[in-house]
Amino acid sequence: xxxxxxxxxxxxxxxxxxxxxxxxxxxxxxxxxxxxxxxxxxxxxxxxxxxxxxxxxxxxxxxxxxxxxxxxxxxxxxxxxxxxxxxxxxxxxxxxxxxxxxxxxxxxxxxxxxxxxxxxxxxxxxxxxxxxxxxxxxxxxxxxxxxxxxxxxxxxxxxxxxxxxxxxxxxxxxxxxxxxxxxxxxxxxxxxxxxxxxxxxxxxxxxxxxxxxxxxxxxxxxxxxxxxxxxxxxxxxxxxxxxxxxxxxxxxxxxxxxxxxxxxxxxxxxxxxxxxxxxxxxxxxxxxxxxxxxxxxxxxxxxxxxxxxxxxxxxxxxxxxxxxx
Amino acid sequence: xxxxxxxxxxxxxxxxxxxxxxxxxxxxxxxxxxxxxxxxxxxxxxxxxxxxxxxxxxxxxxxxxxxxxxxxxxxxxxxxxxxxxxxxxxxxxxxxxxxxxxxxxxxxxxxxxxxxxxxxxxxxxxxxxxxxxxxxxxxxxxxxxxxxxxxxxxxxxxxxxxxxxxxxxxxxxxxxxxxxxxxxxxxxxxxxxxxxxxxxxxxxxxxxxxxxxxxxxxxxxxxxxxxxxxxxxxxxxxxxxxxxxxxxxxxxxxxxxxxxxxxxxxxxxxxxxxxxxxxxxxxxxxxxxxxxxxxxxxxxxxxxxxxxxxxxxxxxxxxxxxxxxxxxxxxxxxxxxxxxxxxxxxxxxxxxxxxxxxxxxxxxxxxxxxxxxxxxxxxxxxxxxxxxxxxxxxxxxxxxxxxxxxxxxxxxxxxxxxxxxxxxxxxxxxxxxxxxxxxxxxxxxxxxxxxxxxxxxxx
Numbered sequence: 038x039x040x041x042x043x044x045x046x047x048x049x050x051x052x053x054x055x056x057x058x059x060x061x062x063x064x065x066x067x068x069x070x071x072x073x074x075x076x077x078x079x080x081x082x083x084x085x086x087x088x089x090x091x092x093x094x095x096x097x098x099x100x101x102x103x104x105x106x107x108x109x110x111x112x113x114x115x116x117x118x119x120x121x122x123x124x125x126x127x128x129x130x131x132x133x134x135x136x137x138x139x140x141x142x143x144x145x146x147x148x149x150x151x152x153x154x155x156x157x158x159x160x161x162x163x164x165x166x167x168x169x170x171x172x173x174x175x176x177x178x179x180x181x182x183x184x185x186x187x188x189x190x191x192x193x194x195x196x197x198x199x200x201x202x203x204x205x206x207x208x209x210x211x212x213x214x215x216x217x218x219x220x221x222x223x224x225x226x227x228x229x230x231x232x233x234x235x236x237x238x239x240x241x242x243x244x245x246x247x248x249x250x251x252x253x254x255x256x257x258x259x260x261x262x263x264x265x266x267x268x269x270x271x272x273x274x275x276x277x278x279x280x281x282x283x284x285x286x287x288x289x290x291x292x293x294x295x296x297x298x299x300x301x302x303x304x305x306x307x308x309x310x311x312x313x314x315x316x317x318x319x320x321x322x323x324x325x326x327x328x329x330x331x332x333x334x335x336x337x338x339x340x341x342x343x344x345x346x347x348x349x350x351x352x353x354x355x356x357x358x359x360x361x362x
Numbered sequence: 363x364x365x366x367x368x369x370x371x372x373x374x375x376x377x378x379x380x381x382x383x384x385x386x387x388x389x390x391x392x393x394x395x396x397x398x399x400x401x402x403x404x405x406x407x408x409x410x411x412x413x414x415x416x417x418x419x420x421x422x423x424x425x426x427x428x429x430x431x432x433x434x435x436x437x438x439x440x441x442x443x444x445x446x447x448x449x450x451x452x453x454x455x456x457x458x459x460x461x462x463x464x465x466x467x468x469x470x471x472x473x474x475x476x477x478x479x480x481x482x483x484x485x486x487x488x489x490x491x492x493x494x495x496x497x498x499x500x501x502x503x504x505x506x507x508x509x510x511x512x513x514x515x516x517x518x519x520x521x522x523x524x525x526x527x528x529x530x531x532x533x534x535x536x537x538x539x540x541x542x543x544x545x546x547x548x549x550x551x552x553x554x555x556x557x558x559x560x561x562x563x564x565x566x567x568x569x570x571x572x573x574x575x576x577x578x579x580x581x582x583x584x585x586x587x588x589x590x591x592x593x594x595x596x597x598x599x600x601x602x603x604x605x606x607x608x609x610x611x612x613x614x615x616x617x618x619x620x621x622x623x624x625x626x627x628x629x630x631x632x633x634x635x636x637x638x639x640x641x642x643x644x645x646x647x648x649x650x651x652x653x654x655x656x657x658x659x660x661x662x663x664x665x666x667x668x669x670x671x672x673x674x675x676x677x678x679x680x681x682x683x684x685x686x687x688x689x690x691x692x693x694x695x696x697x698x699x700x701x702x703x704x705x706x707x708x709x710x711x712x713x714x715x716x717x718x719x720x721x722x723x724x725x726x727x728x729x730x731x732x733x734x735x736x737x738x739x740x741x742x743x744x745x746x747x748x749x750x751x752x753x754x755x756x757x758x759x760x761x762x763x764x765x766x767x768x769x770x771x772x773x774x775x776x777x778x779x780x781x782x783x784x785x786x787x788x789x790x791x792x793x794x795x796x797x798x799x800x801x802x803x804x805x806x807x808x809x810x811x812x813x814x815x816x817x818x819x820x821x
Contacts, residue, residue, distance in 0.1 A: 110815050113461040114486055118819030193646050199573045220641040222786060309640050310782040325458050327772045329812065 107334035117331065124335035133311070134319075134336075140226065141316045145294040147230035152290055153283070156238040160245030161271070174246070178239035185236075189303035192232050193219070196304075219305055222312035229300050229313055236300075237293070241286050248282030249275065280359040288351055295344050316340050414445040415704045417711055420470040421448065422456040423694075429727040437714045444707045464488055469699045471708040475521055476694050477512035477766035481606055483697070485768070485817055489520040490698040495709055496522060500716075500734075508762035509693040509733035515606055522716060523693035525730030528758040530689065531557075531681075532650065532664050533657040535674035537576060538564055546657065548751045550679025550687070554626065557681045561636040564656040577655045578636035581627040581785065606767045608810045613777070613802040615795040619684070624784055625791040632787045640785050662755055665729035665747050678754045679761070691762020693733055718742075731759060769809035776805040 082089070107124060109117035128134045163174045180188065195203050196218035204215030218228040256274050265273065276283075298317040301307060307314035307322070314322075316336065324333025421430060427450045438446045449470070451459055457479055463469045469488070483489050496502060496519050502510070509523035531546055538545040543563035546552060561578030568575050600620060602612045615624075630637035638649070649655040651671055659680070660667075668675055680689050696712045698705060715721045718732060718739045725732050726746050732739045744752045767773070777798045784794035 110812055110819070112482075112486075112812070112816050114464040114483075114488065115816045115820040118815055120815075190646075197646065198642065199568070199575060217639055217642065220639040220786075222788065305641060308779070308782060309786055310788070311779060326775075327769075328457070328461060 103334040104338060106330055107338050109331045111330040111334075112328050113330055120331065124331050125339070128332065128335055128339065133314075136311055137314050137316050137319045140312070140314055141295060141297075143226055144230060144233070144297055144315055145291060147227065148233045148294045148297075149287065149290045151230065152234045152238060152241060153286060155234055156241035156286070157245050157279075157283075159238060159242045160249055161275070163242065164246055164249045174242075177242055180236045181239040183236075185299045186303060188232075188236060189300055192228075192300075193304055196228055220309050222309050225305055225309060225312045229297070229305070232300050232304075233294070233297060237290075241290065244286055245279070245282055248279045252278045277360050278362065281361055284351070284355050284359045288348060291347055291351070292344055295340060414443060415707045416445045416447065417472070417704050417707045418470040419446065419448040419711060420456070420460065420473040421450055422453045422474055423728065424450050424452050426724065426728050429723050433715065433721055433723055436720065437711060440714075441707075441710065444704075444710070446711065464699075464701075467701065469701055471699055471702040471704055472696055472711055473699070474524070474694060475697050477692055477764065478770050480512070480521060480695075480697070480766070481515060481768040481770075482813065484515050484520045485607070485813060486820070488700050490700045490702065490705060491518055491520060492522060492698060492709075493518045499713055504734050504736065506733055506735050506759050508691040508759045508764075512692050512764055512766045513695055521695040521697040522712060523695045523733040524716060524721075525725060525728070526691060526693050526733050526759050526762070527661045527663070527730055528689050528691040528755065528762045529659050529661055530677050530679060530755055530758050531657055532660045532668065532675060532677050534650065534653065534655075535676060537566075537653065537656040537673070541566070541656075545676070546678045548676065548678050548754065550682075550754055550757065552678075552681045554681045554683065558626075558630070558634065558636075561630065561657070562634055565636045574635065574638075576653065577638050577649070578657070579630055580655065580658050581630040581637040601765065604765060604767070608768045608806055611767070611806065613799050613806060615777075615799045615802070616792075621791050621795050624781060624795055628784045628787070628791060631785060640782055662729040662731055665750065665752075665755070666727065667729075676751050678751060679758055686761070688761050688763050689758050690764060691759060692764045692766065694730070731755065768813065769806075772809060773802065773805055777802045 106117060108119060108121060110120050110124075111117035159177055163170055163177065195201050198204055198215065198217040198220070201215075201218070203218070207213045207215040216224040218224050252275065256278070257270055260270050260274050296317050297315050298321065301313050301315055301318045302321070305313040307318050317340070320333050320336045320340070323329045323336060419434065421427075423430070431448070434446060434448055438444065460469065460473060475483075480489075500522075505523060506526055508528065509526045510519075513519050513521045513523055533546050535545050538560070541564040543560055546557070546560060557579065563578070564576070565574060565578035566576035567573065600613065600615055602614055603610045605611050614620075627637075631639050638655070643649045643654070648658075648667070650658040650660075651668065653673065664677070679687065681687070696715060698708050698712065702708050715724070716733075718725075718734070718736070722742070724730075725743055729747075732743050740756060744756065747755075780798040780801050781794050783789035783797075784791050789797070
């Protein structure tokens, strides 16, 4: 038997006019609901408060303030001096800035396609039901969780022109005398690209793997019935259905490539002869080595606008090639 | 299931925990133990009241933390009226943190410095003028010129040198003996031609003969370091009207000796193939210690760093240039914040750290040379490095030169980057020097403008 609600029971006991009582009870119910809702909202915000404080005071605040700083000459210890658009005009007319931008695009153009191809190929490889495949998945993911400093040191040795294993391999296998990887302006950037791809391929592989595992097996079965081989399966089933994942990885990889810093700092410090001086490292140099905070902030905003523009273009173009099921 | 505590209790508890954690995180430095004896620095008053005066000290030489902490503890023990706290911050973060603390109005009372970052703080009025205190506590003429020169700004001292660091030639005797080449002379009586001859003689090739496995010398490519001992040694000054505040100064690297110096260093890499290229050993430790380099230019830290090297080594003066025999030399120092509310107490700490009797462990453990010309002190310091040609390191102080100036790091980095093209073999020395002069002068003007504008704005 259904138990009557407390308010109902009380109203019946009183034997009062049902319409008037009903109105009062409805009002009470609404007020209680409103109180519960308020309590819910307040408790939600109480839980969110630490994060909100962090967002407003430690992220949004500095982000907005740095926009103001980008229009000043500020050397931290003295008050900022307003210089208007000077930082922007000086940077945009500086040959060093354009060299830095070229280096950054060079890195992006090398890193992004290579990273996508390698990590997708690896994801297809590890997306098989083979004995011990989990071991390979973990192994390929290892560079992602390794310390950046340790990785840079190891790769510093790998790239060593005389004692490095890479040049030894080139010599032993092909009889080629390898270049001075990190001290040759033509080879330093490709060296950083290879290191970047090796370091991040594991995380992209996992994302691709998740995308691959979301593709229904029936589609492959149907393709096979229609006579499709492995290559045709990849081309006509895997790739089209993976386009949302590819789009995500592409967007994140481009943003990440514009922020390359760690390997540059640890291995080349922007050299030789500015061959690996990328925008993130240049920002660090201006702001934290020479304490030109205004120029540093200005460069950071230029970087922000470029990344935002590229992402916007990507979002516009994705309508043409990304298929959502 | 019944909850262990109510939501309110949980929130309250979490808040309290977070608050305690925040308070805990704010505690940045250890506080020294109290003690019994008062210090003795001239020109300052020693308070006898009960309240302790807080003094904060910052240092960047993280490798000698354990040594200096003992000195600080002894100071704290001898100065019960001072509540001394200290913090060790690695060089890479040190200046950012220092600037942030200055901006926040909470700088350390005393901090370790180098002339690389010194003049800008003076111009911003952040360092106390120590000229009178120095004169009261020390004889200025007792300081070695190599140590003092970087701290003299427009006739005043805002910092006190704590050591002298000079560059000398450190060489691997075993490698020279194996190659049948006479090692560099211990009396320092040699020329740059001798240097080249020895470097060529000692270099070792891979058994195929196409790769170098042991280099004979290093081509010093950091402009800031080699400009003193090579460029000036060859009879050339790299700046017209050199001045620490950059006013009226103009770079000129296009004179014949300058170009010849750059060419010599580039030729060590490309023409004679005895020196590693720029960045060849980046991130791989010191090639001298691993036997990949027969001789290297090093600061006296090497005396400690090479102590346990698995080969025989020694040290000598750099070769004589055409004009004179010179080397790079500078000094780390101590400065006192203008904003310090405990200047007297801070100065007592500085005297304690500078005095050989109380602060000798610093010099003895870092390899840095005492800044005072006191014979007894030098003798006591040298005894620590018995068996090595320590007289060469001491003598190097007499021929040391530095050209520290406002915005030094930025200026040197700019010039070095331009000259890198010469060391990479992609530009001729003449072109490289001309370009370095042009870009360097633009940078110089820009640094000066930035500072003048900021200081004017603050005023």
